[in-house]
Structure formats: C-alpha cells, structure tokens
Amino acid sequence: MTVTLASLSERTGLAVLDHLERSVTVPVVDGVQAQGDLIVIPLGLLGGTVYASSRARWRDVPPEGVELLRGEAGGNPHTLVADPGTCRWATAVVDPVHLAIGIFETSEVAYLLHPEHGASGCAPGAYVVRRQREHEARRGPGGVRLVAD
Numbered sequence: 001m002t003v004t005l006a007s008l009s010e011r012t013g014l015a016v017l018d019h020l021e022r023s024v025t026v027p028v029v030d031g032v033q034a035q036g037d038l039i040v041i042p043l044g045l046l047g048g049t050v051y052a053s054s055r056a057r058w059r060d061v062p063p064e065g066v067e068l069l070r071g072e073a074g075g076n077p078h079t080l081v082a083d084p085g086t087c088r089w090a091t092a093v094v095d096p097v098h099l100a101i102g103i104f105e106t107s108e109v110a111y112l113l114h115p116e117h118g119a120s121g122c123a124p125g126a127y128v129v130r131r132q133r134e135h136e137a138r139r140g141p142g143g144v145r146l147v148a149d
Contacts, residue, residue, distance in 0.1 A: 003111070003121070012065055012081045012113065028109050028121035034132060035112050035120060038069055038078050043103065043126040050128050052103050053092035061087040061110065068101055068112075068129055080129075082110040099130040 003026045033040050043050065052058075059066075065081035066089050080089065086108040093100040104110065105126045113119045 003109075009113070012063070012079075024118070026111060026119045026121050028123050030123035030125060033112075033120055033122070035078060035114055036116070037132050038101075038112070039130050039132045040112065040122060040127050041130065043128055046128060050093060050095045050100055050103075052090050053094050056090035056092040056103075058088045058090045060085065061089050061104070065113065069131070076115040079113045080104060080110060081113055082106055083108055086110070093128065095128070095130070097130075099132075101129045101131060103128050 004024060031042060032045070061080055061082045063081075063084055065079040067077045067079050070077045080087070087104055087106040087110045089102055089104045091102040093103055103126065104122075106122060107124050109121045109123060111119050111121050
C-alpha cells in the first residue's frame with residue numbers, strides 16, 4: 001500500500017508544515033536513515049553492542065504514536081507511528097556510546113514523522129534510535145556535540 005505524507009498526517013492527526021509537499025509517497029527504508037537530530041539504525045548492523053536492557057519495559061506503539069525526541073527549546077517532535085499491534089518500543093537500552101533513545105521492533109512498516117522533515121518509513125525489523133552527534137573542530141581533536149534540530 002502506498003502511503004503519502006498527507007494520508008499519514010491525516011491518519012495520525014500529526015500535522016506537518018506547509019512547505020512540505022503532501023502528495024509525495026513516503027519512502028520505506030530497511031537500512032540506516034537520519035531525520036534531523038535522530039538516526040535510525042537496523043539493530044543487526046550494530047553487532048550486538050546495543051540491545052534492550054533486561055529491565056526494558058516494551059510498550060506497543062499507540063495509534064497516536066510515541067514522541068521519540070523534541071527539538072531544542074521545545075521544538076518540533078520526532079514521532080514513531082505504526083498500525084495497532086504491529087510495533088513495540090522500549091527505552092531501557094544498553095549502548096556503549098550512550099546515544100540510544102530506544103529500540104523498536106516492527107512487523108509492518110512503521111513511520112517516523114516530523115513537522116519540518118516530513119516522514120520516512122522503516123521496513124519490518126528491529127531498529128535502534130540514537131541521537132546524532134557531529135565533530136566540532138573548535139573543540140579540538142575528538143570534540144563532538146549532539147546535533148540540534
């Protein structure tokens with residue numbers, strides 16, 4: 001089934017900004033994808049270094065979605081949305097680089113929706129959601145900071 005930005009926005013009740021073309025088909029990706037200050041990585045690519053903690057409490061993603069991260073100073077949210085019963089989410093994550101926000105597993109396409117960036121789809125599978133970081137030359141060798149959206 002083809003999903004457009006308009007149909008996804010209407011289905012979830014989550015608005016997108018006027019500059020986005022609503023008739024565009026939302027792409028579905030089974031690899032690494034970035035959306036502003038988030039990066040979504042298939043769990044299998046991390047070689048077992050990132051995983052759900054034994055204390056993880058898995059929750060089904062509700063129809064209105066799960067807010068993963070809100071931009072700095074109360075900015076726009078990144079929201080994970082999926083059809084009922086197809087996707088679950090946990091935030092207790094073991095991650096040696098301490099960038100993971102959570103892990104999700106989906107049996108059908110799940111979507112990341114953001115008012116400014118639009119949407120992208122994640123093919124069925126397991127993914128880790130991390131903050132992105134960037135190197136900052138003025139901080140010297142090894143200087144990094146989190147990407148701010």
